Amino acid sequence: MRRRLQARGIQGGLYVVAAVLINVVAASQFFRIDLTEDRVHTLSAASIAAVSALEEPLTIRAFFTPELRAPFNNIEPAVRDLLDAYARHGGERFNFQFYSMDPEAADAFENEQLARSYLVSPMQIEQLDSNEVTVKSAYLGMAMLHGDLIETIGAITSDSRLEFHVTSAIQSLTTRVSTLLALEEDIAADLYFSGELAPSYSDLAQGVRDAVAELGPSYFGRIALDEIDPSVTPVDPNEAQRLQLLPMALTDGGTGTEQLAYAAVTVTVGERSATVNLFQNTLFGLLPIETAGLQATLDEQLKGLLGSTDRIAYVADFGAPPHRGLTDPNVQPQSTDLRSTYDLLRGDYEITPTSLASAPIPPGAEMALLVSPQESLSDWALFQLDQLLMRGGSLVLFLDSFTSFLADQGGFGGGRTIHIPRDVGIGPLLEHYGLHIEPSYVMDEQGYLQRGRDARGGAVHTEFPNAPSILPAQMATQLPFMRNLTELVMHNASPIVRTEPQPGVTYTDAIVTTPDAWQMRDDIQIDNPSLIVAPPDAERGELALAVLAEGTFTSFFAGREAPQPAPVEGEQEEEASSRQLAADVGTGVPVLVESERPGRLFVVGTTRILEPGFINAQQLNGNTLFLHNLVDYLNDHEARAELRGRGRLVRRLIDAPAAQETAFKTLGIVGPPLIVGLLGLGLWLWWNARKRHIRAMYDRP
Amino acid sequence: MSAAFFHIVGRELRATFTSAVGYIFSVIFLAFTGWLVFQNLFIASRAELRFFFELLPLTLAFVVPAVTMRVFAEELSTGSFEVLTTLPVTDWDIVLGKFVGAWGFIVLMLTPTILYPLIVGQFGDLDAGPVVGGYVGVLFLSGLYCAVGILTSALTRNQIVAVLVGWAVCSFLALIDDMLVFFPGAITNVVQYVGADFHFKSIARGVIDSRDLIYFLSAIFLALFGTSLAIERRK
Numbered sequence: 022m023r024r025r026l027q028a029r030g031i032q033g034g035l036y037v038v039a040a041v042l043i044n045v046v047a048a049s050q051f052f053r054i055d056l057t058e059d060r061v062h063t064l065s066a067a068s069i070a071a072v073s074a075l076e077e078p079l080t081i082r083a084f085f086t087p088e089l090r091a092p093f094n095n096i097e098p099a100v101r102d103l104l105d106a107y108a109r110h111g112g113e114r115f116n117f118q119f120y121s122m123d124p125e126a127a128d129a130f131e132n133e134q135l136a137r138s139y140l141v142s143p144m145q146i147e148q149l150d151s152n153e154v155t156v157k158s159a160y161l162g163m164a165m166l167h168g169d170l171i172e173t174i175g176a177i178t179s180d181s182r183l184e185f186h187v188t189s190a191i192q193s194l195t196t197r198v199s200t201l202l203a204l205e206e207d208i209a210a211d212l213y214f215s216g217e218l219a220p221s222y223s224d225l226a227q228g229v230r231d232a233v234a235e236l237g238p239s240y241f242g243r244i245a246l247d248e249i250d251p252s253v254t255p256v257d258p259n260e261a262q263r264l265q266l267l268p269m270a271l272t273d274g275g276t277g278t279e280q281l282a283y284a285a286v287t288v289t290v291g292e293r294s295a296t297v298n299l300f301q302n303t304l305f306g307l308l309p310i311e312t313a314g315l316q317a318t319l320d321e322q323l324k325g326l327l328g329s330t331d332r333i334a335y336v337a338d339f340g341a342p343p344h345r346g347l348t349d350p351n352v353q354p355q356s357t358d359l360r361s362t363y364d365l366l367r368g369d370y371e372i373t374p375t376s377l378a379s380a381p382i383p384p385g386a387e388m389a390l391l392v393s394p395q396e397s398l399s400d401w402a403l404f405q406l407d408q409l410l411m412r413g414g415s416l417v418l419f420l421d422s423f424t425s426f427l428a429d430q431g432g433f434g435g436g437r438t439i440h441i442p443r444d445v446g447i448g449p450l451l452e453h454y455g456l457h458i459e460p461s462y463v464m465d466e467q468g469y470l471q472r473g474r475d476a477r478g479g480a481v482h483t484e485f486p487n488a489p490s491i492l493p494a495q496m497a498t499q500l501p502f503m504r505n506l507t508e509l510v511m512h513n514a515s516p517i518v519r520t521e522p523q524p525g526v527t528y529t530d531a532i533v534t535t536p537d538a539w540q541m542r543d544d545i546q547i548d549n550p551s552l553i554v555a556p557p558d559a560e561r562g563e564l565a566l567a568v569l570a571e572g573t574f575t576s577f578f579a580g581r582e583a584p585q586p587a588p589v590e591g592e593q594e595e596e597a598s599s600r601q602l603a604a605d606v607g608t609g610v611p612v613l614v615e616s617e618r619p620g621r622l623f624v625v626g627t628t629r630i631l632e633p634g635f636i637n638a639q640q641l642n643g644n645t646l647f648l649h650n651l652v653d654y655l656n657d658h659e660a661r662a663e664l665r666g667r668g669r670l671v672r673r674l675i676d677a678p679a680a681q682e683t684a685f686k687t688l689g690i691v692g693p694p695l696i697v698g699l700l701g702l703g704l705w706l707w708w709n710a711r712k713r714h715i716r717a718m719y720d721r722p
Numbered sequence: 723m724s725a726a727f728f729h730i731v732g733r734e735l736r737a738t739f740t741s742a743v744g745y746i747f748s749v750i751f752l753a754f755t756g757w758l759v760f761q762n763l764f765i766a767s768r769a770e771l772r773f774f775f776e777l778l779p780l781t782l783a784f785v786v787p788a789v790t791m792r793v794f795a796e797e798l799s800t801g802s803f804e805v806l807t808t809l810p811v812t813d814w815d816i817v818l819g820k821f822v823g824a825w826g827f828i829v830l831m832l833t834p835t836i837l838y839p840l841i842v843g844q845f846g847d848l849d850a851g852p853v854v855g856g857y858v859g860v861l862f863l864s865g866l867y868c869a870v871g872i873l874t875s876a877l878t879r880n881q882i883v884a885v886l887v888g889w890a891v892c893s894f895l896a897l898i899d900d901m902l903v904f905f906p907g908a909i910t911n912v913v914q915y916v917g918a919d920f921h922f923k924s925i926a927r928g929v930i931d932s933r934d935l936i937y938f939l940s941a942i943f944l945a946l947f948g949t950s951l952a953i954e955r956r957k
Contacts, residue, residue, distance in 0.1 A: 089907050694753040
């Protein structure tokens with residue numbers, strides 16, 4: 022018996038070993054079936070397209086420190102699974118390699134050197150060690166090599182949205198390589214460095230030289246550095262403004278005269294340029310930047326210049342805010358700060374500032390963006406916007422109905438914000454397209470809730486009726502760019518009203534309020550949200566805050582004479598007219614068009630939601646996702662928008678009468694146990710009856 | 723499968739269905755999960771059953787051993803096990819028959835929860851993938867817990883000991899994935915792989931992954947093999 026048990030014990034041991042081996046083998050040879058409706062756990066079409074269209078080999082080198090504790094232990098397997106999936110579609114041109122960054126390993130030094138050469142640095146992570154939280158240095162990054170270019174994802178701290186980051190990086194890399202190979206001229210790196218600065222800040226200029234030299238090989242040696250001394254070769258002020266060179270006023274100690282100095286490096290690819298100023302405006306005045314990060318900064322700028330392919334025409338005149346954001350928001354308080362919007366979009370799009378007073382929409386721009394103009398738009402500008410729509414382009418309007426400013430403490434209004442209606446002459450154009458922006462602000466009972474704490478540490482909630490909180494029930498989730506959104510916040514928005522619809526155009530209220538919204542039209546006081554009082558129910562209702570009109574529009578200028586562009590300085594009217602004709606001939610567009618092919622018009626009655634408080638290029642919040650998805654959709658990049666929001670889709674329950682909800686809730690709680698209880702009771706009664714029946718059989722005389 | 727196997731399955735199901743303990747635990751389990759799932763469903767306003775499936779590894783870890791505790795322990799304490807061993811059945815017929823009988827009861831006990839997706843589906847566009855995945859995961863998870871419960875029941879003739887050990891092992895399998903921060907990095911992945919919750923969560927996302935299925939099948943097999951060893955020792 023004992024021998025038999027021993028033999029069974031050995032058999033059991035062998036089974037355990039076999040089970041472990043099977044699991045080990047299964048870890049590398051596996052299959053998956055994704056049951057989700059949107060296949061959110063399967064490689065998306067955009068990712069498959071990105072790797073299957075590779076023309077040059079793409080190699081990914083992944084650097085991971087082994088044996089990390091939770092939650093970092095899951096990242097490497099997730100990356101490995103994902104890269105496996107890419108490899109199945111990428112064929113021979115897609116390769117990847119994992120490097121174990123074990124500090125004890127024999128090849129630790131070589132691997133570290135390799136990782137650092139790709140700008141993959143160790144990050145500090147917190148781990149629980151012997152009941153203490155310790156900080157450990159760990160590698161959790163990867164580098165992608167394509168041609169001579171490198172794209173780095175330096176810190177992968179979570180496996181969520183991993184596919185989006187990797188696919189975006191691959192797309193960015195392949196686009197840059199294609200653009201770089203197609204360049205006719207070298208990338209120009211111009212160092213503007215005034216001679217007066219040289220004695221004290223020569224290290225800044227040297228830092229630029231070193232950074233450009235370091236970057237050269239990564240860009241096929243196609244960066245040409247040129248040095249300009251503005252004290253010898255003065256910089257045209259217009260050119261300085263265009264390049265956004267930061268002027269620094271230097272005073273000559275001897276003569277007391279003041280002159281402008283510059284310290285900046287610009288990189289130019291074709292007609293596009295980006296600037297890195299070597300001094301920054303800080304609270305303590307102008308301070309030089311750290312040269313250590315210059316190479317990475319220039320690399321980022323070059324990636325932006327080479328990576329963008331789609332062009333967005335940004336209407337830069339008529340008082341519109343600067344497209345790159347305000348250099349000093351305190352100086353231009355009435356302007357919208359587009360800094361974060363520009364940062365968000367510049368990676369995927371080339372945002373071209375366009376002076377619509379005197380020039381046409383540049384060729385190649387399929388979308389025009391008009392944000393908060395403060396002056397009346399000319400007929401020529403309206404004509405250009407109208408024609409873009411007629412050509413099948415997209416027109417996006419973020420408009421403010423009011424000009425708001427802070428009244429002087431002692432003057433009228435006594436320090437509160439004054440809102441004056443703003444008319445920029447776009448109303449008739451919009452009404453022709455079937456839309457009208459009301460000169461009022463929208464308040465909603467479902468306002469943004471700010472959670473804070475009072476002096477005693479208690480919770481304080483402040484609701485902002487002028488910042489309607491938009492949940493999926495208030496979104497047109499049937500629109501592809503809206504379907505992954507969970508929450509948005511609007512702010513100081515004016516309602517959009519539909520007027521006479523154009524035949525052939527579909528109108529969709531993309532964002533609406535709850536039915537408990539109202540308009541504040543006269544005596545607008547929204548500085549203190551707690552003083553905003555809701556009107557009676559009769560005055561409340563649902564209001565549209567953003568509307569999408571898609572289809573075949575008829576031109577606002579149909580049957581009218583084409584307007585003329587304003588002459589630029591020093592130009593005669595005839596020349597302007599011929600310039601317009603040349604532009605028209607150049608773009609192959611007839612002077613007036615009607616309904617050439619379907620276009621898209623998106624109108625929002627606020628520009629506040631484009632500001633840094635709402636848009637964050639680094640952290641994907643609802644407003645950021647909305648704006649990015651919208652622009653992608655209008656530029657026919659639906660796949661990219663879908664990939665960005667993948668896995669974020671929250672399916673909401675529909676609103677139902679409270680009685681119905683209660684009934685179903687009760688059914689859910691009581692139903693299943695009741696079914697089992699009744700089944701048990703039935704069986705118990707049957708069992709007892711059977712027992713009684715059997716007993717009765719034996720008890721029968 | 724032999725006729726003896728089906729006979730044992732039928733006998734086990736009859737025994738469980740005519741025992742009050744199974745019903746009591748089922749009603750408590752269903753009332754508890756139903757309350758947790760539905761109390762905030764309309765406030766959270768999410769057309770999904772993620773919360774329900776997240777609860778299951780731990781709740782089943784308490785319910786399943788309570789159902790399986792009597793499977794062998796009762797037979798051992800009453801002496802009917804000796805009678806069973808004199809019958810022309812193999813050890814595997816006994817083990818598999820009792821396992822499938824207990825597992826079948828758990829599956830039947832969970833069947834009324836089909837009402838949950840039906841209710842949620844009335845109020846929103848429920849993605850069927852994670853729901854189907856969740857139920858596939860529950861099949862395997864409850865199978866593993868049943869196998870563990872039967873093993874603990876075979877190791878002792880005391881039902882209380884059997885259920886306590888069963889709770890301990892099943893809770894370990896359910897909770898270990900949430901306690902990984904306490905393990906050294908060198909064994910974190912191994913410990914995580916051993917946990918049932920990790921594999922269940924993976925399937926409940928709506929992804930049927932062969933690695934998770936192999937884990938469950940091999941773990942169930944090892945527990946059942948252990949049971950066969952335990953009853954052989956009892957002979």
